[in-house]
Structure formats: C-alpha cells, structure tokens
Amino acid sequence: MKTALTIAGSDSSGGAGIQADIKTMMANGVYAMSAITALTAQNTMGVTDIMEVTPEFLEAQLDAVFTDIFPDAVKIGMVSASPLILKIAEKLKEYGAKNIVVDPVMVATSGSKLISDEAIATLKENLFPLAKVLTPNIPEAEVLSGMEVKSEADMISAAKQISDSWHCAVLLKGGHQLNDANDLLYHDGNYRWFYGRRIDNPNTHGTGCTLSSAIASNLARGCDLEESVERAKAYISGALEAMLDLGKGSGPMNHGFALE
Numbered sequence: 349m350k351t352a353l354t355i356a357g358s359d360s361s362g363g364a365g366i367q368a369d370i371k372t373m374m375a376n377g378v379y380a381m382s383a384i385t386a387l388t389a390q391n392t393m394g395v396t397d398i399m400e401v402t403p404e405f406l407e408a409q410l411d412a413v414f415t416d417i418f419p420d421a422v423k424i425g426m427v428s429a430s431p432l433i434l435k436i437a438e439k440l441k442e443y444g445a446k447n448i449v450v451d452p453v454m455v456a457t458s459g460s461k462l463i464s465d466e467a468i469a470t471l472k473e474n475l476f477p478l479a480k481v482l483t484p485n486i487p488e489a490e491v492l493s494g495m496e497v498k499s500e501a502d503m504i505s506a507a508k509q510i511s512d513s514w515h516c517a518v519l520l521k522g523g524h525q526l527n528d529a530n531d532l533l534y535h536d537g538n539y540r541w542f543y544g545r546r547i548d549n550p551n552t553h554g555t556g557c558t559l560s561s562a563i564a565s566n567l568a569r570g571c572d573l574e575e576s577v578e579r580a581k582a583y584i585s586g587a588l589e590a591m592l593d594l595g596k597g598s599g600p601m602n603h604g605f606a607l608e
Contacts, residue, residue: 350568351379353413354561355436356425357386357398363600364390364554369423369561371603376565376583381419383409385427392553392595400428403435410436414443420568421447423561428463430470437474447567450479451560455487476514481535481573483519483560484510500532507534517573521559533577540574542581547588551599558601559584 352373359365366382373380383406389397401409413419422445427433440448452471454463463471468491476482486497492513493506497520507520517535522544529544562580563573571579590602 349379350377350420350565350570351381351417352421352423352561352564352568353381353383353419354423354425354564355383355385355410355427356423356557357388357427358384359554360387360389361391361553361595361600363392363595364557365425368554368557368600368603369425372558372561372583373565375603375606376562376569376579378420378565378568379417381413381417383413385425385432392551392597392599394597398428400432403431406432406435407439410439410443414439414445418443419445421449421564423449423451423564424475425451425557425560426453426462427471427475428467430467433467433470433475437478440478445478446480447564448479449481449483449560449564449567450475451483451556452476452488452492453556454491455485472514476516479514479516480567481517481519481563482510482514483521483556483563485521485523485556489518489520503532504534504539507532507539511535519563519577521556531577531581533574535573542577544581545585547585549588549591549601551591551593551595551601552588553595553598553600555584555588555601558587558603 354369370380386400489506493509507518511518520532522530531542566576587601590605592602
C-alpha cells in the first residue's frame with residue numbers, strides 16, 4: 349500500500365487540517381500518517397485558540413515517520429512559525445522526501461492574513477523550492493506574485509511568475525468569485541485548465557486541505573501531476589455534492605461519500 353504524510357495543524361471539529369487530510373488520504377487509497385504543527389480549538393464558526401508544537405517535538409514526529417514508514421508523498425498545510433518551517437525543510441531534505449505538495453495557507457477566504465510576513469518569507473525561501481506543486485488560492489497567489497488577479501489572463505500570469513520564482517508546478521485555484529471551481533495548472537512552461545462543476549453548497553470548510561491531500565495521495569499512487577489534479581478535482585466534487593450539513597457555520601464536506 350502506498351503511503352502519504354500530512355504536516356499540518358489539527359482541527360478539533362474534523363473538517364479541515366490533519367483530520368481532513370487523513371480522511372482524504374484514506375478515501376483516495378493510501379495509508380495516511382501525520383506530523384502535527386499546532387493544535388487548534390475550532391469549529392464551523394471559527395478558531396478560538398491555537399497551541400503550536402515546539403520545533404523539537406515536530407522534529408521527533410518527522411523522525412518517527414521517516415525512519416519507519418517512508419511516505420510516498422508529503423502534503424504540507426498551515427505552518428505559521430518560522431522555526432517550524434525551517435525544521436520541516438531541514439527534515440525533508442535530510443530524508444530526501446518526494447512528491448511534496450505545499451498548500452501555502454497564508455490568507456483566509458475572508459481576505460485576512462493568517463501568518464506573519466516573516467513566516468511568509470521563510471516559507472518562500474526554504475519550503476517552496478522543495479515542492480513538486482504549490483496550491484495557492486487567488487489571495488495567496490496575489491501575495492506570492494505581487495500582482496492583482498482579476499481575470500483568467502491574470503491567473504496565467506501569476507501562476508507563471510510563481511512557478512518561475514520557485515521552479516515548481518503551480519495549481520492556482522479559482523473560486524473567490526473569479527472563475528468559480530476552475531483551476532489552472534502551470535508547469536514546465538505549459539498551462540492547463542481544470543474545469544469543475546459549480547456546486548451550490550455553502551459548506552466548504554476544508555476544501556483547500558482536502559484538494560492538496562487528494563493530489564498528494566494520487567502522486568503517491570504513481571499518477572502524474574495532471575492525472576493527480578484531475579482525480580483530486582473529481583473527489584472534491586463528490587465530497588461537496590454529498591451535501592453534508594453539520595454545524596452552525598461553514599460546515600465540513602463528506603470525505604467518506606464513496607463509502608456509503
């Protein structure tokens with residue numbers, strides 16, 4: 349069985365973060381492992397508290413995974429502190445990790461910044477160059493490219509700029525009222541649109557975590573990048589179409605929709 353590792357924060361309500369990643373990896377046919385960067389107290393209405401792990405404890409988790417069950421792919425989600433980012437980069441290089449998918453969680457859907465400028469700089473310098481693919485949303489792509497993204501042409505320009513800067517593929521996610529559900533994959537100087545079905549479901553908590561984990565799962569199984577994105581898009585559509593409705597805010601998707 350192929351294996352995948354998620355390095356991210358825990359979501360106590362189970363809709364995003366480590367919990368969403370593990371459910372997604374299992375549903376996409378790989379054995380899931382985790383290294384937790386932070387504990388959060390959160391639910392569908394928001395985050396009420398965060399407790400980061402120490403770099404030493406994160407290192408112990410990564411050593412435990414890599415020295416026993418080596419992951420065929422690695423997904424990295426929210427990491428908000430520079431010392432943790434540096435530790436992840438150090439360990440991924442030490443163990444020669446492959447198929448690294450980085451979801452650069454920096455800007456909330458509301459547009460508010462989630463991590464400091466210093467942490468963004470550390471991410472850019474140390475983690476992005478290790479990635480096979482980055483999966484920014486439009487606000488994150490604006491931060492990374494330094495340009496406004498208001499059209500399909502802007503999406504292509506921003507994705508090219510990000511790809512050229514860090515020598516990796518970029519999956520620039522539509523949504524945010526531009527090109528809903530249509531994502532752009534840019535790699536090796538070429539681009540391809542992945543058209544998604546617009547699903548009228550307000551419960552979208554954890555979609556970014558889920559998409560990046562599904563891509564990592566399919567890379568772990570030996571699919572190429574385009575097929576991995578295609579399969580991940582199909583999976584997320586199914587999870588949204590199941591119309592799970594839990595909680596008082598923006599609820600989670602049904603990650604196990606295919607199990608029924």
